[in-house]
Amino acid sequence: MPDMQRNPTLGAEIEMPVARLDDGSTYDARSFFPAFLNHRLARGDRVTALNAGDQMIGVEGDLVITSVDNGFNNLESAIGVVGGPGSGTFSLNRLASLIHRELTDVCDVLGELGAGVVNFSEHPACPVTEQVYREMRAPKPIYGYWREGRGWRHEQGIDAKAQNGPTTGVTAADAVAALNLVLLTAPALIALYANSPFENGELTGLKENRLTIWPRMFAEPVFPGDRTFHQVPDQPFRSLRDYFQWMFGAGTAMQVLPLPGNSYKGFGGLARVEGDPDFLTFLRGGPARAFDIETNAPLELVPSVDHLDKLQFSQFLDGRIRFAFAELPTVDSFFEAFAKDALEDLFASSCSGLYIEGRACGATFPDPELCGLSNPLVAASAAVSPSALQKGLQLNPDAYRRLSRFMPWRDIRMMREEAIRHGLGGTLNGLTLKRFSEAVLDEAEAGLAPAERWMLAYPRHVLATGQNGADRALAAFETQSGDSRTRILKLVRRRTLQGPLPCPVLAIAPASSSVFHKDSANLVKARSRALGSH
Numbered sequence: 434m435p436d437m438q439r440n441p442t443l444g445a446e447i448e449m450p451v452a453r454l455d456d457g458s459t460y461d462a463r464s465f466f467p468a469f470l471n472h473r474l475a476r477g478d479r480v481t482a483l484n485a486g487d488q489m490i491g492v493e494g495d496l497v498i499t500s501v502d503n504g505f506n507n508l509e510s511a512i513g514v515v516g517g518p519g520s521g522t523f524s525l526n527r528l529a530s531l532i533h534r535e536l537t538d539v540c541d542v543l544g545e546l547g548a549g550v551v552n553f554s555e556h557p558a559c560p561v562t563e564q565v566y567r568e569m570r571a572p573k574p575i576y577g578y579w580r581e582g583r584g585w586r587h588e589q590g591i592d593a594k595a596q597n598g599p600t601t602g603v604t605a606a607d608a609v610a611a612l613n614l615v616l617l618t619a620p621a622l623i624a625l626y627a628n629s630p631f632e633n634g635e636l637t638g639l640k641e642n643r644l645t646i647w648p649r650m651f652a653e654p655v656f657p658g659d660r661t662f663h664q665v666p667d668q669p670f671r672s673l674r675d676y677f678q679w680m681f682g683a684g685t686a687m688q689v690l691p692l693p694g695n696s697y698k699g700f701g702g703l704a705r706v707e708g709d710p711d712f713l714t715f716l717r718g719g720p721a722r723a724f725d726i727e728t729n730a731p732l733e734l735v736p737s738v739d740h741l742d743k744l745q746f747s748q749f750l751d752g753r754i755r756f757a758f759a760e761l762p763t764v765d766s767f768f769e770a771f772a773k774d775a776l777e778d779l780f781a782s783s784c785s786g787l788y789i790e791g792r793a794c795g796a797t798f799p800d801p802e803l804c805g806l807s808n809p810l811v812a813a814s815a816a817v818s819p820s821a822l823q824k825g826l827q828l829n830p831d832a833y834r835r836l837s838r839f840m841p842w843r844d845i846r847m848m849r850e851e852a853i854r855h856g857l858g859g860t861l862n863g864l865t866l867k868r869f870s871e872a873v874l875d876e877a878e879a880g881l882a883p884a885e886r887w888m889l890a891y892p893r894h895v896l897a898t899g900q901n902g903a904d905r906a907l908a909a910f911e912t913q914s915g916d917s918r919t920r921i922l923k924l925v926r927r928r929t930l931q932g933p934l935p936c937p938v939l940a941i942a943p944a945s946s947s948v949f950h951k952d953s954a955n956l957v958k959a960r961s962r963a964l965g966s967h
């Protein structure tokens with residue numbers, strides 16, 4: 434589908450730490466969802482409630498799912514899908530409008546409840562304790578399995594560690610190259626969007642403490658192979674076969690599988706295969722003995738490529754390849770293509786859509802300081818700019834080759850650590866992250882249409898001032914009085930979003946002006962089933 438290379442589908446999954454307006458402490462947003470549903474219904478929107486038993490945990494509309502990520506103090510909005518082949522160049526601006534409307538709606542309803550979205554990529558004063566975890570954790574059975582069955586320290590993210598995740602459509606033939614580009618540029622994206630210098634009311638010495646979640650979560654796993662799921666491999670991925678072999682092959686242990694009608698982060702039953710084989714071994718085998726992780730009832734699972742669909746989340750790098758099948762391949766056809774290293778052809782003929790999920794950017798929002806700048810585009814672009822960067826890079830065919838001259842693949846891990854610790858001040862082998870970020874931004878701008886380039890105003894501002902969100906927070910911290918927690922809670926109140934939020938796209942274009950990709954509905958349904966990406 435050549436036009437996907439010029440007009441990809443677009444979306445975003447934006448996580449939002451929420452805080453009380455009165456004292457800045459973390460906010461339990463359970464009461465938000467009924468109020469948000471009423472807000473949307475009163476406007477005449479077509480929306481439905483998403484429930485887990487008797488608990489409302491989200492609101493689903495035509496192009497936006499507003500829900501909860503890992504905890505009730507961390508909201509998540511899955512926005513899109515818009516654009517795609519035939520849509521022209523307005524789609525990114527349409528996405529910007531949708532993001533603006535969603536943030537405005539969320540902030541309006543939270544404000545009525547005495548809360549707000551805070552411009553940090555984790556709540557800087559929320560305790561990371563077992564008590565807070567039990568109080569705030571979203572009621573998703575897989576989280577219990579991760580802790581008890583795999584030994585993951587899932588509680589390490591309960592302080593609303595939040596990312597801005599752009600989702601950009603891609604052809605099957607280009608998916609691996611697009612993923613490699615996201616992974617190569619991740620250190621620059623981390624440096625530009627670093628926004629978490631505090632944890633539990635204290636300084637951390639880092640610019641993006643959010644990303645310490647992965648080594649902490651996987652510190653003592655039951656299955657040693659789990660440690661590799663957040664570590665960039667030594668070489669770029671060569672093909673879909675190489676990618677799936679790394680994620681599902683020897684040395685790994687498969688995740689639990691959702692029972693029919695459920696998803697991996699849904700609220701229904703989950704089945705664990707006896708012996709915890711790697712997924713490719715399970716898929717090659719015949720019917721497998723399993724058991725329900727809640728009831729221990731015995732089950733028999735017949736391997737299907739649908740199980741591959743359900744487990745596509747099973748790695749935690751700074752990017753993922755995501756997909757939805759229009760026609761489910763047989764297991765035999767999958768392994769026939771796998772043996773020939775021709776999965777790209779199989780996915781091209783079987784998938785309704787593929788996209789790249791970016792995971793490097795820390796959540797960044799238009800706080801009052803950004804809104805007070807003389808250039809309104811800086812604040813207006815803060816939340817959409819990760820989507821603009823990813824689209825621009827993906828549509829610039831030679832970006833990887835040129836950027837790898839600045840920083841070879843072998844340096845990603847160390848440069849990434851530099852970004853987490855020092856932000857734009859990081860350096861490796863004579864290359865500063867500021868210089869690498871400038872090169873990444875230039876490549877992204879070259880891939881965008883002129884009418885889209887305003888969405889790079891925020892990262893341009895970061896480079897011009899030398900201050901990302903973390904740097905601004907640290908500078909403000911030094912001007913406050915009191916102990917660390919007191920000063921940080923003051924910062925939370927100062928960095929809580931206030932309306933009206935700026936947006937140069939004054940109104941969402943009518944449907945007739947933006948042609949929707951014919952398979953967008955399938956991607957929306959797939960996202961609805963997943964309810965997130967962590």
